[in-house]
Amino acid sequence: MAERAVVGAADEAARPGVWTLLWRMVRRRRVVGVGFVVLGVIAFAAILAPLLSPYDPTALNVPDRLQGPERVHPFGTDEFGRDILSRTLYGARLSLTVGLVVTATATAAGIVVGLVAGTNPRADKILMRVMDGVMAFPDILLAIALMASLGPSARNVILALSFVYTPRVARVVRSAVLVIASQEYVEAARAVGASGVRILARHVLVNSASPVIVQATFITAYAMLGEAALSFLGVGVPPQIPTWGGIISQGQVYLRLAPWISIFPGAAIVLSVLSLNLLGDGLRDFLDPRLRYT
Amino acid sequence: MLAYLTGRLFALLPVLLVVAVVVFMLVHVTPGDPARILLGQDATDAQVAALRHDLGLDRPVAVQFALWMGRALHGDLGTSLFLRIPVTADILQHLGPTVALSLLGLSVALLVGIPVGVVSAVFRNSWLDQFSLALAMLGAAVPSFWLGLSLIVLFAVDFGWLPSSGYRSPAGGLWQSLQYLLLPAFALGIPNSSLIIRFTRSSLLDVLGNDYIRTARAKGLRGRVVIFRHAFRNALVPILTVVGLTFAALMGGAVVTENVFSLPGIGQLVVSSVLRRDYPVIQGVVLMVATAYVIINLGVDLLYFAVDPRVRY
Numbered sequence: 001m002a003e004r005a006v007v008g009a010a011d012e013a014a015r016p017g018v019w020t021l022l023w024r025m026v027r028r029r030r031v032v033g034v035g036f037v038v039l040g041v042i043a044f045a046a047i048l049a050p051l052l053s054p055y056d057p058t059a060l061n062v063p064d065r066l067q068g069p070e071r072v073h074p075f076g077t078d079e080f081g082r083d084i085l086s087r088t089l090y091g092a093r094l095s096l097t098v099g100l101v102v103t104a105t106a107t108a109a110g111i112v113v114g115l116v117a118g119t120n121p122r123a124d125k126i127l128m129r130v131m132d133g134v135m136a137f138p139d140i141l142l143a144i145a146l147m148a149s150l151g152p153s154a155r156n157v158i159l160a161l162s163f164v165y166t167p168r169v170a171r172v173v174r175s176a177v178l179v180i181a182s183q184e185y186v187e188a189a190r191a192v193g194a195s196g197v198r199i200l201a202r203h204v205l206v207n208s209a210s211p212v213i214v215q216a217t218f219i220t221a222y223a224m225l226g227e228a229a230l231s232f233l234g235v236g237v238p239p240q241i242p243t244w245g246g247i248i249s250q251g252q253v254y255l256r257l258a259p260w261i262s263i264f265p266g267a268a269i270v271l272s273v274l275s276l277n278l279l280g281d282g283l284r285d286f287l288d289p290r291l292r293y294t
Numbered sequence: 295m296l297a298y299l300t301g302r303l304f305a306l307l308p309v310l311l312v313v314a315v316v317v318f319m320l321v322h323v324t325p326g327d328p329a330r331i332l333l334g335q336d337a338t339d340a341q342v343a344a345l346r347h348d349l350g351l352d353r354p355v356a357v358q359f360a361l362w363m364g365r366a367l368h369g370d371l372g373t374s375l376f377l378r379i380p381v382t383a384d385i386l387q388h389l390g391p392t393v394a395l396s397l398l399g400l401s402v403a404l405l406v407g408i409p410v411g412v413v414s415a416v417f418r419n420s421w422l423d424q425f426s427l428a429l430a431m432l433g434a435a436v437p438s439f440w441l442g443l444s445l446i447v448l449f450a451v452d453f454g455w456l457p458s459s460g461y462r463s464p465a466g467g468l469w470q471s472l473q474y475l476l477l478p479a480f481a482l483g484i485p486n487s488s489l490i491i492r493f494t495r496s497s498l499l500d501v502l503g504n505d506y507i508r509t510a511r512a513k514g515l516r517g518r519v520v521i522f523r524h525a526f527r528n529a530l531v532p533i534l535t536v537v538g539l540t541f542a543a544l545m546g547g548a549v550v551t552e553n554v555f556s557l558p559g560i561g562q563l564v565v566s567s568v569l570r571r572d573y574p575v576i577q578g579v580v581l582m583v584a585t586a587y588v589i590i591n592l593g594v595d596l597l598y599f600a601v602d603p604r605v606r607y
Contacts, residue, residue, distance in 0.1 A: 133312020137584045138546030141564070142316075145580045148568040149324045225437055229550050232439050235568045248440060252554070255458075259447045266440035274435035281431075 025286040032282030035275040046092035053086035066258045076260040087242040102223035105162035110169020118177025131167035147235045176208030210287035217280035317581045372574035381578035392559035402483025411494025433488035442481030442554035459556040478555040493536040497529040538594035
């Protein structure tokens with residue numbers, strides 16, 4: 001018993017930790033580090049929005065309406081005199097929350113569907129046809145249609161986008177499971193009498209983690225773009241809550257007079273999605289060399 | 295070939311069935327009674343019951359689905375609750391701008407994506423390559439609606455070169471129609487060109503590593519001839535795949551872009567239908583677009599025959 005524990009400890013020491021791996025990845029591609037830092041800054045800005053915002057994002061101040069960017073209002077003000085910087089900071093909260101929760105939900109659901117499909121040939125046929133069917137809709141169109149049925153709210157945006165992106169994870173998990181289940185170490189685990197659940201959890205799932213992590217990073221980016229598009233179209237989060245897409249949509253009316261209303265939240269979207277894509281590409285290069293873009 | 299084609303067509307059936315079920319369920323995941331929501335809170339119970347009967351909501355769900363499906367297969371997608379006209383007619387009225395925008399957007403994506411991808415691969419690891427890849431990264435991160443608004447500010451407001459919104463049918467003059475469609479097509483095409491840039495680049499790089507390319511170079515052929523005669527044609531097959539993929543993103547993007555530029559297409563129809571809670575129209579549009587997408591992808595797969603004589607099923 002004691003001997004086993006020692007072996008286990010040596011094993012842990014030999015395996016580099018998450019941070020070591022991340023550091024190696026950043027060193028290989030410097031630009032991944034940039035993505036990391038930018039995302040970190042945006043996440044901090046979102047968490048600290050109440051402290052960082054110079055104004056209340058919903059406070060009306062009509063005398064200051066449609067002010068251009070200057071010292072008092074670095075990002076300018078909208079038609080009600082609301083401070084765009086404060087609104088953009090609060091928008092980051094919603095955007096990031098939607099991105100992360102959609103990713104968590106879609107990944108969890110996708111793992112379940114993918115595992116069942118990858119291990120049970122009869123369920124596989126049905127489940128994968130269903131996933132193909134869901135993927136036959138353009139993402140944003142299906143999300144719009146679901147929002148029509150569910151009604152506009154942040155929770156429903158999360159539900160709709162999670163439904164839309166689950167098949168992507170399910171496909172990745174399924175194909176990873178199919179490859180891994182035929183590997184010799186799985187056979188070995190089965191031979192020493194490991195239970196099916198243990199094999200799935202300790203061997204199959206752990207070894208299919210890389211493509212799932214990569215896919216999850218891209219889904220966060222898609223979800224943030226999707227939320228912005230839904231809110232821009234007026235079918236996403238209700239307009240009284242500041243969201244990047246919503247602010248851009250309100251600014252559309254004042255494009256000639258006050259283009260800054262739309263420009264700053266748009267730049268925030270571009271920056272976040274760009275960082276996530278950089279991170280996803282870096283992770284793919286690092287975790288799965290076979291998929292590397294030459 | 296014929297066997298392959300029939301096989302492929304049969305494989306589409308389950309996918310289309312799932313599509314139909316999802317579209318059908320759209321009305322049924324609505325919290326509460328759809329009839330009550332449609333009529334509003336002021337309606338009497340008798341009115342609600344009458345509408346429930348008209349819509350067939352008082353029958354078992356399976357029967358409702360069978361009836362709805364049967365009518366849809368005959369081209370009957372129901373009646374718009376708002377405009378009181380057949381959904382099919384409503385969609386057909388809005389089809390023109392969407393088709394024009396999608397085709398033009400795809401052209402922009404290809405005209406930008408393929409040359410940039412080729413340059414990127416040919417001058418691999420140079421600053422041109424780095425620049426192209428950075429451009430592709432940026433393109434993928436820009437929301438089409440925001441790019442559209444930026445283009446309006448630049449080309450319609452500041453320079454005044456092009457109209458900022460609206461639509462003119464190509465039937466009434468191609469040039470005028472193009473003026474209205476140019477900005478939307480770029481707003482839609484640029485974000486979609488990034489995937490094409492990256493696929494063209496990696497596909498061409500794969501081909502350029504082959505022995506026959508070395509042979510062609512050793513024969514003393516000029517670089518341009520090697521790239522376009524020998525390499526590019528062989529790199530086309532994977533590029534074709536990505537064009538198929540782009541189509542879904544393009545149709546989704548068109549929905550959003552139309553709303554930026556006030557193009558009276560399917561996208562504007564579906565968004566205004568969401569705001570009016572006009573479910574038959576939403577269902578009709580979604581069903582039609584998904585079916586079109588599935589069929590277009592089949593068409594793209596069949597194009598492999600034309601591009602690559604080695605492909606035999």
